[in-house]
Amino acid sequence: MTATANLGARLSEAAGTEHVITAGEELASYAIDGIVPGAIVRPASAEVAAKTVRLAAAEKLGLLALGSRSKCEIGMTPSRYDIALDMTGLREIAHYDASDMTLSVDAGMPLRELEIFLKRHGQFLPLAVPCFESTTAGGVIASGIDSSLRMQYGGARDFLIGAEFVDGTGQLCKSGGRVVKNVTGYDLHKLLIGSLGTLGVITRVNFRTFPLAAMSGGHVAAFANCESALAYRKSVEKAALPLGNLEVLSPEVVRMIRAILQRNEAKMPESLERKEWLVYCSYEGNHAVVRRISQDLERMAGEASASHNELLETAADESLGGMLREAYEWMRWAAPATMICRLVLPEVTTGILKELSRLVEGNVVRSALLVRAVGILYFAAFAEEESEPVMAALTNIAADAKSLAASNNGDATLLHAPTELKARLAASRSESGFAFQQRIKLAFDPSSVFAPGRIVGGL
Amino acid sequence: MKTLLGAANVLHHAEDLLLYEFDGSVEKGRPDLVVFPHSTEEVSRIVKLAMHYEVPVVGRGAGTGLSGGALARGGGVMIVFARMNRILELDTVNCRAVVQPGVVNLDLTRAVEHADLYFAPDPSSAKSCTIGGNVAENAGGPHTLAYGVTTNHVAALELVLPDGEIVRVGSRHGDTRGYDLCGLFVGSEGTLALVTEITVKLSRKAEAVKTLLAIFETIDEASQAVVEITARGITPAACEMLDGWTLRVVEDYIHAGFPRDSGAVLLIEVEGLREAIEGQAAAVEDVCRVCHAREVRLAKDEHERDLLWKGRKSAFGALGRVAPSNYVLDGVIPRSKLPQALQRIRGIGEQFGFSVGNIFHAGDGNLHPIVLYDPRNKEQCAKAIAASHEIIRACVELGGALTGEHGVGMEKNELMTLLFSEADFALMRRVHDAMNPESSLNPGKIFPLSKGCGEIRIKRKAVDVRV
Numbered sequence: 001m002t003a004t005a006n007l008g009a010r011l012s013e014a015a016g017t018e019h020v021i022t023a024g025e026e027l028a029s030y031a032i033d034g035i036v037p038g039a040i041v042r043p044a045s046a047e048v049a050a051k052t053v054r055l056a057a058a059e060k061l062g063l064l065a066l067g068s069r070s071k072c073e074i075g076m077t078p079s080r081y082d083i084a085l086d087m088t089g090l091r092e093i094a095h096y097d098a099s100d101m102t103l104s105v106d107a108g109m110p111l112r113e114l115e116i117f118l119k120r121h122g123q124f125l126p127l128a129v130p131c132f133e134s135t136t137a138g139g140v141i142a143s144g145i146d147s148s149l150r151m152q153y154g155g156a157r158d159f160l161i162g163a164e165f166v167d168g169t170g171q172l173c174k175s176g177g178r179v180v181k182n183v184t185g186y187d188l189h190k191l192l193i194g195s196l197g198t199l200g201v202i203t204r205v206n207f208r209t210f211p212l213a214a215m216s217g218g219h220v221a222a223f224a225n226c227e228s229a230l231a232y233r234k235s236v237e238k239a240a241l242p243l244g245n246l247e248v249l250s251p252e253v254v255r256m257i258r259a260i261l262q263r264n265e266a267k268m269p270e271s272l273e274r275k276e277w278l279v280y281c282s283y284e285g286n287h288a289v290v291r292r293i294s295q296d297l298e299r300m301a302g303e304a305s306a307s308h309n310e311l312l313e314t315a316a317d318e319s320l321g322g323m324l325r326e327a328y329e330w331m332r333w334a335a336p337a338t339m340i341c342r343l344v345l346p347e348v349t350t351g352i353l354k355e356l357s358r359l360v361e362g363n364v365v366r367s368a369l370l371v372r373a374v375g376i377l378y379f380a381a382f383a384e385e386e387s388e389p390v391m392a393a394l395t396n397i398a399a400d401a402k403s404l405a406a407s408n409n410g411d412a413t414l415l416h417a418p419t420e421l422k423a424r425l426a427a428s429r430s431e432s433g434f435a436f437q438q439r440i441k442l443a444f445d446p447s448s449v450f451a452p453g454r455i456v457g458g459l
Numbered sequence: 460m461k462t463l464l465g466a467a468n469v470l471h472h473a474e475d476l477l478l479y480e481f482d483g484s485v486e487k488g489r490p491d492l493v494v495f496p497h498s499t500e501e502v503s504r505i506v507k508l509a510m511h512y513e514v515p516v517v518g519r520g521a522g523t524g525l526s527g528g529a530l531a532r533g534g535g536v537m538i539v540f541a542r543m544n545r546i547l548e549l550d551t552v553n554c555r556a557v558v559q560p561g562v563v564n565l566d567l568t569r570a571v572e573h574a575d576l577y578f579a580p581d582p583s584s585a586k587s588c589t590i591g592g593n594v595a596e597n598a599g600g601p602h603t604l605a606y607g608v609t610t611n612h613v614a615a616l617e618l619v620l621p622d623g624e625i626v627r628v629g630s631r632h633g634d635t636r637g638y639d640l641c642g643l644f645v646g647s648e649g650t651l652a653l654v655t656e657i658t659v660k661l662s663r664k665a666e667a668v669k670t671l672l673a674i675f676e677t678i679d680e681a682s683q684a685v686v687e688i689t690a691r692g693i694t695p696a697a698c699e700m701l702d703g704w705t706l707r708v709v710e711d712y713i714h715a716g717f718p719r720d721s722g723a724v725l726l727i728e729v730e731g732l733r734e735a736i737e738g739q740a741a742a743v744e745d746v747c748r749v750c751h752a753r754e755v756r757l758a759k760d761e762h763e764r765d766l767l768w769k770g771r772k773s774a775f776g777a778l779g780r781v782a783p784s785n786y787v788l789d790g791v792i793p794r795s796k797l798p799q800a801l802q803r804i805r806g807i808g809e810q811f812g813f814s815v816g817n818i819f820h821a822g823d824g825n826l827h828p829i830v831l832y833d834p835r836n837k838e839q840c841a842k843a844i845a846a847s848h849e850i851i852r853a854c855v856e857l858g859g860a861l862t863g864e865h866g867v868g869m870e871k872n873e874l875m876t877l878l879f880s881e882a883d884f885a886l887m888r889r890v891h892d893a894m895n896p897e898s899s900l901n902p903g904k905i906f907p908l909s910k911g912c913g914e915i916r917i918k919r920k921a922v923d924v925r926v
Contacts, residue, residue: 097793097795097858098690099686099689099690099794099795100689100793100794100795100796100824101689101692101794102793122692123692154607154611157610157639157642158607158611167882167886169885171882171885171886172882173880173882173883173886174879174880174883175883177859177860177878178793178858179791179792179793179824179858179859179860179863180794180823180824181599181603181608181791181820181823181824181825181863181864182791182860182862182863183596183597183599183608183646183862183863183864183865183866183867184860184861184862184867184871184875184878185867185875185878185879185883185887185905186643186646186647186887186890186891186905187597187610187642187643187645187646188643188886188887188890190610190639190642190643191638191639191640191642191643193639193642194635194637194638194639195638199638210692211691211692211693211694212692238663240663240664240665240666241732242731242732242735285732285734285735286734286735286738288734288735288737288738289732289734289735289738291734292732292733292734293732344630344632344634345632346550346553346555346631346632347552347553374632374633374634375632375633375634376634409631409632410630410631410632411630411632411634411636413636436626436628436640437637437638437640439893439894440638440640440643440890440893441638442889442893443886443889443890443892443893444886444889444890446889455637455638
């Protein structure tokens with residue numbers, strides 16, 4: 001946008017001509033919410049990334065670091081976005097100590113590649129996140145997107161043990177380390193999780209890794225209504241079984257998953273043929289553990305009057321587990337205008353699910369509900385066009401979902417929405433706690449180089 | 460302050476203040492005034508009053524900290540949270556508790572164990588340390604190997620900022636909107652804000668537990684076993700090591716059943732589903748035997764298990780019987796480097812002429828070398844501190860860090876330059892100043908005072924705060 005020929009030359013000087021693009025069609029593929037950056041820089045090192053940040057700060061330009069760009073639509077529209085810093089060129093494994101189970105990788109390392117590497121050592125990183133095929137280690141941290149294995153392994157904050165990043169003054173900084181237990185200095189790396197690129201350019205991330213289990217299992221129970229499905233979910237939670245996934249699928253989510261798997265001619269659980277609420281559990285361990293959990297789930301589902309009880313074959317389990325990992329991705333493309341609200345609730349109740357379904361009644365939209373582990377709930381609304389009445393309806397639905405979450409001691413954020421809807425919501429919301437969060441933003445990024453406005457409240 | 464809190468909640472006589480001059484560390488720092496608030500509002504008013512007189516403020520729980528975090532390095536007002544010790548809410552269905560900072564760690568577990576729940580962080584001082592202190596230091600404990608440290612179990616905080624403003628961060632469900640401020644404040648050692656209320660996540664008790672004692676002839680064999688356990692992907696709930704010298708001192712005191720003639724023991728606990736721990740216990744035993752364990756014992760019952768843990772948890776008390784004082788260090792290394800680290804520690808002990816015991820969280824590479832010394836002997840004091848610095852340097856050289864769970868405080872702030880660059884300090888400093896711009900909260904901690912990386916001032920107005 002504001003990138004001048006002079007800027008192009010200066011960026012080239014900082015990053016090397018072959019790493020800078022200031023014209024052509026490629027710029028459009030880096031657009032966020034319709035904003036096309038004036039330049040793309042592909043740094044070959046963390047130092048070049050730092051130099052580019054210093055230049056952007058001096059020129060008062062907006063800069064955003066990007067990985068595979070699969071989730072960069074999460075967050076609000078940036079108020080300034082001149083330089084796209086494409087980090088995919090930084091993809092080395094900087095350090096791996098298999099016997100310590102610690103790993104340090106460059107931000108641009110794709111998770112799929114990392115998975116293959118770690119598998120050779122019998123280990124893995126429990127980040128089952130959408131767009132898994134393309135997403136990068138840095139991108140998954142910046143986006144803060146949910147891992148569907150969160151119930152057993154926690155989120156990234158529970159196993160990200162350190163990070164290196166460029167702050168808003170263009171300095172390379174670090175926090176944490178490469179050891180699994182560490183209280184040396186402030187845990188600044190935790191702030192990067194879900195910061196959407198507004199605090200720094202992540203150049204390297206350190207994780208603790210986990211052992212791959214000997215075998216896995218999957219179980220689906222079907223229920224005639226959401227009351228029974230949630231009652232069963234509660235009894236499963238209370239049983240404290242070590243589950244990977246614990247997800248409740250509304251009949252609409254079931255229908256959507258079935259349609260996609262059928263289209264791809266993938267092996268699928270029989271339960272998907274039912275127009276009911278489904279509860280899916282995945283788990284792993286040795287043979288005895290998997291058998292024990294399977295038996296417990298079958299028994300508990302029976303006690304909760306499940307209409308159908310299914311132990312999954314490996315292929316069907318992988319299909320369903322994969323679809324749930326990718327829920328954000330297929331939901332957002334499911335209709336011309338899609339809004340996904342992510343609610344987090346201390347307790348997911350039937351009342352809340354019914355209230356959410358009621359929000360779309362009489363509107364020009366349909367909805368889907370996916371209750372994930374640890375109180376996370378995806379509430380998606382789909383419309384066939386981005387017309388004025390649809391936008392007005394979605395705006396109200398989003399506001400109502402937020403109030404509903406708040407009145408249940410929870411919270412709601414927008415995971416995906418049409419650009420127009422983001423603008424309406426940004427204008428209508430006043431965020432409490434914004435001034436306090438702003439202090440952190442200014443400490444990291446005193447001159448607001450990093451894509452301001454991405455977090456609701458203008459951060 | 461007396462007008463604000465009542466005379467019973469303010470201490471100012473020199474003999475009363477003496478008690479608050481120390482914590483569990485080797486450091487000292489005397490406050491000018493000690494106050495005991497009962498509510499968040501009182502804390503806020505105390506802070507405002509102290510700011511008015513430009514007097515520093517430091518928070519303190521039970522004073523069991525091991526890095527001088529709760530000492531008044533710059534004098535001033537010490538806020539002791541001992542009387543803010545109420546459990547405000549228990550939600551056993553959704554595994555949450557809301558507590559005041561002065562609640563004792565173990566009291567929370569006792570309050571929820573009827574529902575088969577517990578609070579996972581379990582520092583050795585769990586009987587007396589407070590949850591507010593755990594939050595400030597991001598405390599660990601033996602069972603954090605499998606379950607994580609304090610930060611993994613805190614969902615939300617209420618804070619009082621240095622200007623007296625009361626803010627809340629995090630949320631009851633534990634997920635944050637915007638930046639993870641809870642993650643920043645936990646472990647910030649009271650240098651950013653005072654914690655006045657904590658929402659914690661409670662954990663469900665495992666259905667089965669097995670406790671093993673693996674006995675080795677040498678500490679090298681025991682540490683090799685720890686490396687192997689980690690490398691094979693076995694994650695016990697706890698994996699503690701006691702070296703031969705330490706276990707003999709403990710055994711003489713507690714009679715826990717540690718064999719006095721062994722070189723080292725590993726106390727290993729596996730927890731989980733019955734079907735899982737059978738295999739895990741067998742795998743642990745197998746590894747220990749491969750690493751030449753002389754014997755692997757399984758605790759037969761709850762009584763035997765409790766006795767072994769009593770031996771572990773009472774170790775520091777036992778050490779008090781053999782030397783006037785002991786200095787418990789805290790370093791962390793990659794688990795794969797454990798044998799080298801222990802060799803280095805032994806060498807450093809010999810170099811400085813100290814007996815160095817080792818009793819520590821081997822499973823997560825969190826070392827606790829113990830230097831025995833006489834605090835009345837100035838030369839020994841200085842040598843003990845010099846030896847500790849050498850040991851921490853060795854940890855860093857092996858790829859580790861300065862502290863795994865005790866915190867930096869005023870014990871290791873000068874050593875921070877071993878790990879962090881000018882740019883790292885500059886950013887940490889800006890984050891510090893964003894919350895605590897005048898360094899009026901807990902000054903002189905975490906940041907090095909000596910190096911040119913932005914000195915945290917310990918300033919105070921020339922007022923007499925004595926009443």
